[in-house]
Each structure stands twice: as structure tokens, then as C-alpha cells.
Amino acid sequence: EAARAEFAERGVEGASMRSIARRAGVDPKTVKHWFADRGELVAATVIPDATNPAEAIGDLLDGGTDGLGRRLAARILGAWETEGGPDRFRLYLGGLSQAGHREELAGVLARVVLPRLREALPDADPRRLAIATSLLAGALVTRHILKLEPMASLPLVDAVGLMGDAIQAALTGPLPPTPPTPQR
Numbered sequence: 001e002a003a004r005a006e007f008a009e010r011g012v013e014g015a016s017m018r019s020i021a022r023r024a025g026v027d028p029k030t031v032k033h034w035f036a037d038r039g040e041l042v043a044a045t046v047i048p049d050a051t052n053p054a055e056a057i058g059d060l061l062d063g064g065t066d067g068l069g070r071r072l073a074a075r076i077l078g079a080w081e082t083e084g085g086p087d088r089f090r091l092y093l094g095g096l097s098q099a100g101h102r103e104e105l106a107g108v109l110a111r112v113v114l115p116r117l118r119e120a121l122p123d124a125d126p127r128r129l130a131i132a133t134s135l136l137a138g139a140l141v142t143r144h145i146l147k148l149e150p151m152a153s154l155p156l157v158d159a160v161g162l163m164g165d166a167i168q169a170a171l172t173g174p175l176p177p178t179p180p181t182p183q184r
Contacts, residue, residue: 003045008087012042045088053112061120068120069132069168073160076136077143081156086144093145109133122172131170139163 002024006015017038021028035041060071080089114129121128139159142151151159 003041004084004088007042007045012038017041053109054116057113057116061116065120065122065172067164067168069166069171070160070164072132072136072167073139073164077139077159077163078156080140080144089140089144093141125175125178127175127178128171132167135163135167135170 003015003020006020006023009015010019015038017031017035018028020041021031024031031041035044056075060068060075063071080086114133118124118129139151142148143154143159146152154162
């Protein structure tokens with residue numbers, strides 16, 4: 001909570017580990033003990049409370065690939081709908097724009113979530129995950145940053161249905177042929 005408040009007031013680059021510790025009422029060494037660097041702390045502040053990515057993807061995959069698109073959409077879109085979720089999402093995007101934090105923030109996805117998801121899919125075509133993650137990211141940006149209608153005011157259940165079906169098609173449906181690589 002202290003890190004979220006500092007990042008919101010000062011920005012990710014403007015907040016120091018010392019100022020975060022001061023706000024939390026702890027010694028700066030305590031913050032360093034639990035978070036190796038600012039990037040790790042940023043990642044912890046934007047992942048919704050009580051969400052363990054490894055457990056979350058395991059739970060989602062327990063149901064197999066049938067309906068996986070809707071389960072993913074419900075979990076991801078729903079996580080950012082909680083109180084403070086849109087603010088955390090804006091902080092997440094702000095962290096992604098800073099090269100030093102991009103690797104840490106995206107690393108959780110790349111190390112923990114995507115490999116498990118890839119294993120569950122019917123084939124190893126990398127376009128499947130590229131399309132699915134783009135759909136989810138686009139839905140979040142459209143809903144919480146750009147606030148474009150109708151996505152911005154669509155009830156969550158309707159947004160989950162709409163995006164979940166598109167994600168399902170990307171994950172398990174037929175894909176168009178891969179275009180040939182242009183010759184130089």
C-alpha cells in the first residue's frame with residue numbers, strides 16, 4: 001500500500017525505496033529484504049492482492065482448454081475491476097514504459113504463466129498466445145485507460161463473454177496460414 005501511494009504521488013522513478021519504507025513505517029532494509037529492487041516492488045504493487053500467478057494459471061488450466069478463454073477473461077478482467085484495480089492497471093502501464101521495469105513486470109508473465117499456458121494448447125504455434133495476450137491487454141486498455149464505449153461501460157459478465165470467446169478462438173481455433181517471410 002505504501003509503494004502504491006508513493007508511485008501514485010511521485011511516479012515509479014520518483015519514489016525511492018527509502019520513501020516507501022518511511023511511508024510504511026519500516027526500516028528501508030526491511031523493504032530491501034522482501035523486494036530485491038524497485039522493479040520487483042512495482043510488480044508486487046500491480047498484481048492484484050492475494051494473487052499468486054503460478055496458482056492462478058494452475059487453477060485456470062485445471063478445467064482443460066474447453067472454456068479456457070472465458071476463464072482467462074474472467075480472471076484477468078475481473079482482477080482489475082476490484083477497488084483500486086484501474087489505478088493499479090495505470091501504474092502497471094506506467095512501469096512498462098520504463099525499460100528497467102518492463103523486464104521485471106513482464107517477467108512474471110513470461111516465466112510463470114505463458115509456459116504453462118503454452119503446454120496446454122493444441123499446438124505450439126506462438127501466434128496463439130500473442131493473439132490472446134493482445135486481446136486481453138487491448139480490452140484492459142480500452143476499458144480502463146481509453147474508456148472507449150461500449151467496452152468501458154459494458155457489464156463485466158458481458159465483457160468476459162465477448163473477450164472470452166475471442167480468446168478461446170485464438171487459443172484453440174483454426175489459425176490462418178503463416179505468411180511467408182519476405183526475402184531481402
